[in-house]
Amino acid sequence: MLKNFLKNKNVKDSILYTGGNYFFRISLLISNLISSNILGPSITGVITYINAIDQNLNIAYSTLRSSIERETPKLNANGSIKESNKFISHSFFFSYILFFLGSIYYSILYLTSNDKYIKITCLFFIFINFLKALSDLLRIYHKSLSNFSSITLTLFIVSLLQPLIVLYMVNEYLYVGFLWTRIILYGISVILFVILLKKYPKLNIDFDINYFKKIFLTGLPIVIFGLIMTLIMTIDKFFIRTSLGDSMLGYYSIGALIFQVLLVLPESLYGSYFPKFITYKGDQIEQIDKLSSIIRVIILPAIFITWVFIPIFINIFLPKFITGILAAKILILSVYFAASYQMYYYEIVRLNKYKNLIIGSIVLLTFSCIIYTISNYFLNTIEEYAFLNVLIFLFFSFLVIAIALNEMGKGKKIIVKKLTSELIKITPLIPILIIDMYHTYSVKIELIKFVFFTILYLPIFLFSKKEIKTYFLKKND
Numbered sequence: 001m002l003k004n005f006l007k008n009k010n011v012k013d014s015i016l017y018t019g020g021n022y023f024f025r026i027s028l029l030i031s032n033l034i035s036s037n038i039l040g041p042s043i044t045g046v047i048t049y050i051n052a053i054d055q056n057l058n059i060a061y062s063t064l065r066s067s068i069e070r071e072t073p074k075l076n077a078n079g080s081i082k083e084s085n086k087f088i089s090h091s092f093f094f095s096y097i098l099f100f101l102g103s104i105y106y107s108i109l110y111l112t113s114n115d116k117y118i119k120i121t122c123l124f125f126i127f128i129n130f131l132k133a134l135s136d137l138l139r140i141y142h143k144s145l146s147n148f149s150s151i152t153l154t155l156f157i158v159s160l161l162q163p164l165i166v167l168y169m170v171n172e173y174l175y176v177g178f179l180w181t182r183i184i185l186y187g188i189s190v191i192l193f194v195i196l197l198k199k200y201p202k203l204n205i206d207f208d209i210n211y212f213k214k215i216f217l218t219g220l221p222i223v224i225f226g227l228i229m230t231l232i233m234t235i236d237k238f239f240i241r242t243s244l245g246d247s248m249l250g251y252y253s254i255g256a257l258i259f260q261v262l263l264v265l266p267e268s269l270y271g272s273y274f275p276k277f278i279t280y281k282g283d284q285i286e287q288i289d290k291l292s293s294i295i296r297v298i299i300l301p302a303i304f305i306t307w308v309f310i311p312i313f314i315n316i317f318l319p320k321f322i323t324g325i326l327a328a329k330i331l332i333l334s335v336y337f338a339a340s341y342q343m344y345y346y347e348i349v350r351l352n353k354y355k356n357l358i359i360g361s362i363v364l365l366t367f368s369c370i371i372y373t374i375s376n377y378f379l380n381t382i383e384e385y386a387f388l389n390v391l392i393f394l395f396f397s398f399l400v401i402a403i404a405l406n407e408m409g410k411g412k413k414i415i416v417k418k419l420t421s422e423l424i425k426i427t428p429l430i431p432i433l434i435i436d437m438y439h440t441y442s443v444k445i446e447l448i449k450f451v452f453f454t455i456l457y458l459p460i461f462l463f464s465k466k467e468i469k470t471y472f473l474k475k476n477d
Contacts (some may be wrong), residue, residue, distance in 0.1 A: 018268035020152030025264045027159035031166040032257055033317050035178050038170050041250030041320060046117045047178070048253035049241050052234040055475065056127070057102055058133070068137075072144035073276070088141065099133045102191070103184050117175065124179040131186035137259040140191035150196035158189055221354035225345075232368055232396055239372045240382060252382040254314065254321050255328030258337055262302060266295045266339035270346065277346055284409060288343045297461055299339050300428055303332055304453050307432055311441050323382075329436060330386035336426050337390070337397035344404035353407045360399050368392050395420070428456035 036044045037356055068440070076084050103126045110122035142150050164347050169177030169184075174374055211328045241249045270291070277287070310328050314321055348357055371388070398419050431452040439445045 003111050016148045016152045018265060020155035021264045021268040024155040024159045024162075025261045027162045027255065029261055030163045031181075034163065034167050035170045036254075036318060038319065039178065041247045043117065043175055043246075043250070044253055044321075045246030045249035046115075046121070047239065048237055048249050048256065049246070050118070050121045050125070054129075054132075055230050055234055057105065057129075058230075059137070068140055072141075073146075076145075092137070093181060095133070095137050099130045100228075102129045102133065103127070106145060108181035109160050120176065121179065124183065128179070128182045128186060131183060131190055135186050135189040135193065138190065138197075142193065142197070145198070147196070147198065150193070150198075153196065154189060154192040157192060158185055160190065161185070221358060222349060224358050225354065226363055228365050229396070230403045231365055232361075232392060235368060235372055236385050239376055240385055241437075243376050243379070244382065248323075248382055251321055252327055252385065253332075254318060254324045255331035255386060258306060258310065258328055259331050259338075262299070262306060262332060262335045263338055265302065266299060266335075266342060269295060270342045277350065280350065283408065284347060285410070288347060292340065292343050295339050295343075296336075296425060299336060300425075300457055300460065301334055301453075303429060304432065304449075304457075306332055307429075308446055308449065326436070327382040327386040330383060330433070333390045333426075333429060333433070334393040336429065337393040337422075341397040341400035341404075344401045347404045348400075348407060351407055356403050356406070357400065360403055361396075364392075364396060364399055366405070367395075425460055428453045428460070431456070 007139075035047075039047075069086060071087055072084055106122045106125045106129055110119055110126070113119050113122065139151055139154075142148075162181075165184055166178070166181050169181045171177070173180065237249060237252070240252055277284070280287075307329055310332075311325050314325050314328070345357075348354060371392075375384075375388060379388070401418060401422065404413050405418060432449045433450055435445060
């Protein structure tokens, strides 16, 4: 059984990719604990705000990254190596142009801002932007070639260095030291990714506008969706800073950080599977259901365990951020919905049918902006914003799943059944939310929560057990 398990390339890639990503996220978590404790809630709020801006700007670069991630495996699988090389070389050249434009944007933001922390951050991000974008591009190139071992090795090395560098730089130079660590760590990542490349992309400096259009249009639908998705994921932070201030955003950011750490698990499993999945032909609903079941069975107990230990974790490591405990608990419920839709999104990418997804996402984004704008007048706590965030993620997840099933030719009954199933399977987490709304932390209360969760989770686990077993013991996909 174990032998067959280890022979499965999907499993090996998933273990490598997930292990590397989780080790990196744990390292990032430790680093953020160090910097947050030293810098305090207000500066942490500024960092969260700038990161939200960076996430949205980063989407502009993902046009070309998405093209590489999507087209390179297809071209290589079809034996079109020459076309694959040409596609990559042009993609890298066009990426450098976009990186330069991104740095110009931060220069303009530096010149026009009156906030001293925003100004100094933008000054550093002129350089951080290029190194970060290049590191992400090289990581995606490795991923498109299924070089998961190289990605993992880079992540492990950076993860080991990260807390040490952050501890020294932030302790010695405070916020400026924090910004310098970004430059140092992204620089190390770029160097390692370049050294570990087995196949170097040739840089084509002949600007071919027609080829640029081809590459840009290949990734454009994914980028439009990615931009909408990122705005939906970050819009709460902009409103919280405007309405409640930097300190409250700092408290809220702890929940957002834990959310990102938990989300690494489904993203890594899905991500390691994507280069193979994109090359498949025919109806893939069975594969989607199978992998989604695996993620669901893993993520539910992960959310529960995190929920239970959040108060202990924050009290011990982040005593300045105790105000953010309940908001953090509510926010991690969004992980379930964020993990539920990803395989369905990959199916839309595989089918190359984006129109309905983009239209639906724009409608949801517009709705979200209206809701947040109206809510801004009567939402007074970060817990209320966190709950609104969960509802937005629920709608977003259901939107993607419904559109994907529709594009696959599934009827309304199947779509309603799938959405109802997704909603029912979050029920193990509902009692713990209700209990925490009315009771403070105690051993007795945590035991009651454990009993409720186990009773409701067990049927989901037993129902998915066969699917999980057949997936992981299969030698070939």
